[in-house]
Amino acid sequence: MTTTAPPSAAPPRAAKTVTRPGDRIFAGMSRGSGIFLLVVMAAIAVFLTVRAVSAISKDHGNFLTTFEWNAGLNPPVFGIAVLAYGTIVSSVIAMLIAVPIAVGIALFITHYAPRRVGGVLAYVIDLLAAVPSIIYGLWGAIFLVPHMKGLNLWLDTYFGWTVIFDKQDPNSAARSLFTVGILLAIMILPIITNVSREVIRQMPKMHEEAALALGATRWEVIRLSVLPFARSGIISASMLGLGRALGETMAVATVLSASPQLSAHLLDPLGGTFSQNIVAKFGEADQFGRDALIASGLVLFFITLLVNGAARLIIARRKEYSGANA
Amino acid sequence: MAKRIDVSGLTAFYGGFKAIEDISMTVEPRTVTAFIGPSGCGKSTFLRTLNRMHEVTPGGRVEGKVMLDDENLYGSGVDPVTVRRTVGMVFQRPNPFPTMSIYDNVAAGLKLNGVRKKGELDSIVEKSLKGANLWNEVKDRLNKPGSGLSGGQQQRLCIARAIAVEPQVLLMDEPCSALDPISTLAIEDLIGELKTRFTIVIVTHNMQQAARVSDRTAFFNLAAVGQPGKLIEIDDTERIFSNPSVQATEDYISGRFG
Ligand SMILES: Nc1ncnc2c1ncn2[C@@H]1O[C@H](COP(=O)(O)OP(=O)(O)OP(=O)(O)O)[C@@H](O)[C@H]1O
Ligand SMILES: [Mg+2]
Numbered sequence: 001m002t003t004t005a006p007p008s009a010a011p012p013r014a015a016k017t018v019t020r021p022g023d024r025i026f027a028g029m030s031r032g033s034g035i036f037l038l039v040v041m042a043a044i045a046v047f048l049t050v051r052a053v054s055a056i057s058k059d060h061g062n063f064l065t066t067f068e069w070n071a072g073l074n075p076p077v078f079g080i081a082v083l084a085y086g087t088i089v090s091s092v093i094a095m096l097i098a099v100p101i102a103v104g105i106a107l108f109i110t111h112y113a114p115r116r117v118g119g120v121l122a123y124v125i126d127l128l129a130a131v132p133s134i135i136y137g138l139w140g141a142i143f144l145v146p147h148m149k150g151l152n153l154w155l156d157t158y159f160g161w162t163v164i165f166d167k168q169d170p171n172s173a174a175r176s177l178f179t180v181g182i183l184l185a186i187m188i189l190p191i192i193t194n195v196s197r198e199v200i201r202q203m204p205k206m207h208e209e210a211a212l213a214l215g216a217t218r219w220e221v222i223r224l225s226v227l228p229f230a231r232s233g234i235i236s237a238s239m240l241g242l243g244r245a246l247g248e249t250m251a252v253a254t255v256l257s258a259s260p261q262l263s264a265h266l267l268d269p270l271g272g273t274f275s276q277n278i279v280a281k282f283g284e285a286d287q288f289g290r291d292a293l294i295a296s297g298l299v300l301f302f303i304t305l306l307v308n309g310a311a312r313l314i315i316a317r318r319k320e321y322s323g324a325n326a
Numbered sequence: 327m328a329k330r331i332d333v334s335g336l337t338a339f340y341g342g343f344k345a346i347e348d349i350s351m352t353v354e355p356r357t358v359t360a361f362i363g364p365s366g367c368g369k370s371t372f373l374r375t376l377n378r379m380h381e382v383t384p385g386g387r388v389e390g391k392v393m394l395d396d397e398n399l400y401g402s403g404v405d406p407v408t409v410r411r412t413v414g415m416v417f418q419r420p421n422p423f424p425t426m427s428i429y430d431n432v433a434a435g436l437k438l439n440g441v442r443k444k445g446e447l448d449s450i451v452e453k454s455l456k457g458a459n460l461w462n463e464v465k466d467r468l469n470k471p472g473s474g475l476s477g478g479q480q481q482r483l484c485i486a487r488a489i490a491v492e493p494q495v496l497l498m499d500e501p502c503s504a505l506d507p508i509s510t511l512a513i514e515d516l517i518g519e520l521k522t523r524f525t526i527v528i529v530t531h532n533m534q535q536a537a538r539v540s541d542r543t544a545f546f547n548l549a550a551v552g553q554p555g556k557l558i559e560i561d562d563t564e565r566i567f568s569n570p571s572v573q574a575t576e577d578y579i580s581g582r583f584g
Contacts, residue, residue: 115384206417206419206421207421207423207424209379209382209415209417209421210417210421210422210423210484211423211434212379212382212410213377213379213410213414213415213417213488214410214411214414214434214435214438214487214488214491215407215408215409215410215411215412215435215438215439215491216407216410216438217407220438224423224434225423228423228424228425228426229424229425231425
């Protein structure tokens with residue numbers, strides 16, 4: 001007896017692929033769950049759209065341009081202008097702060113920190129990503145808001161001329177879009193850092209060696225090889241973070257003092273966001289009010305879709321230059 | 327321009343593992359020296375100690391001396407970044423900067439060295455691409471990405487990138503192993519031309535290639551797996567391939583082991 005069986009002459013057989021039970025079960029299961037997922041999504045979409053359309057068609061004001069959202073008036077007004085503005089502005093602030101810092105931390109972990117320090121730091125940031133958003137919200141309301149006072153006054157004094165940093169009432173609480181933006185930045189920092197770090201870590205060594213062998217310093221290696229290679233990954237990471245910032249509810253609801261004003265003064269306690277408005281109004285709303293809230297949620301969904309589409313365009317436009325075919 | 331390399335008592339480690347031990351050799355300016363030997367004997371490791379790339383690997387450590395004319399590359403106060411600007415390197419797998427155009431790939435090293443003037447860059451890029459026998463194939467698409475070239479063209483692009491900064495020495499680690507025979511011949515011809523300007527060291531597994539391109543050949547070997555690799559002998563290529571002084575070299579060349 002030898003351990004390897006001699007190659008048995010395969011009996012002539014019709015050209016038919018063999019299907020084993022395992023294959024069939026797995027194929028069935030994956031197809032089934034795929035179809036199930038699509039059906040559920042379609043059902044949700046139909047449900048939301050029907051309710052939203054019924055609400056908007058009965059709305060008297062202009063849904064898109066009205067500032068106020070007030071079901072108590074007669075007739076009620078449902079306007080998303082302030083919500084859209086607040087959602088976008090707070091998310092943009094969050095991105096402007098979080099993306100550079102996150103990329104910096106990712107580069108520090110992968111390229112500058114000693115191995116052990118980098119490992120610990122990466123672990124801590126992983127933990128931060130797992131903190132529930134209500135915790136961030138409470139921390140924001142209890143700690144961040146009172147401690148923003150100094151920064152607010154400083155910005156107001158030296159950058160008040162930019163209008164956006166002009167605080168109209170210096171004594172008002174820092175329950176502003178600006179504070180929300182900072183809190184959102186802290187919340188999305190871990191996910192952007194982690195995804196960017198993973199992308200950078202998986203970069204093939206040979207790309208970095210190309211720069212090193214030319215006599216590049218550490219920073220030049222990052223500029224020549226690492227950032228171009230990681231660029232699309234960093235954009236994707238940022239989009240994940242942005243998605244979270246756009247939809248964030250609890251942290252915004254606990255910090256922002258909502259009021260229906262569309263103001264360029266980012267330090268003033270004004271404005272609102274879609275999800276904050278939905279939690280604030282859902283409990284007391286009647287059937288019609290809820291449908292209107294659903295419509296506003298759909299608008300948020302479209303904004304998120306648009307942002308993702310734009311990100312894909314940015315990535316695809318430079319596909320030719322991506323490392324994929326190198 | 328081209329400089330003499332004089333290595334004495336060089337030992338290199340990966341963490342606690344001694345990969346090569348006590349290597350000494352001299353490489354004359356404007357010659358081609360080929361490194362041959364069985365896989366794992368430390369040819370790449372040794373090559374990478376010649377431009378201080380070895381220490382980029384975590385745990386990489388070197389003992390001994392590498393003199394470039396009369397400067398010790400491992401002397402205190404010598405910046406590895408400066409060393410790598412004088413000792414260029416071409417890798418086994420072509421590695422152009424994937425996001426850069428052909429032009430920018432060649433200009434990358436020049437820009438690191440502070441060359442900014444468009445006219446100067448243009449002329450050096452053209453000269454380097456001509457030097458790498460690539461100019462005619464790419465002159466109409468200098469602004470296309472370098473990663474869109476064929477493997478052989480990419481490797482010549484990497485050579486152009488390396489010679490653009492006018493290094494004293496050019497190190498090549500199996501530069502043809504990922505290429506077809508025609509591209510390989512193109513690069514071998516190129517090495518013949520480049521040696522009039524640079525000191526060249528090339529690692530190869532291809533005996534015919536070593537015989538074709540090199541003036542001197544160094545044979546490395548290791549006693550057993552886990553043992554450090556050693557330089558067995560270095561001599562004129564003709565002599566190594568006709569009448570080596572060590573039996574192990576003859577065995578290796580005639581294919582009796584390795
Ligand atoms: N990054 C590394 N970490 C630890 N050990 C390494 C590393 N790179 C190489 N080695 C070890 O060092 C020894 C020499 O490797 P090296 O790559 O220099 O061999 P080589 O002669 O170039 O082989 P090949 O002909 O296959 O390219 C081998 O035992 C290898 O396992
Ligand atoms: Mg090797």
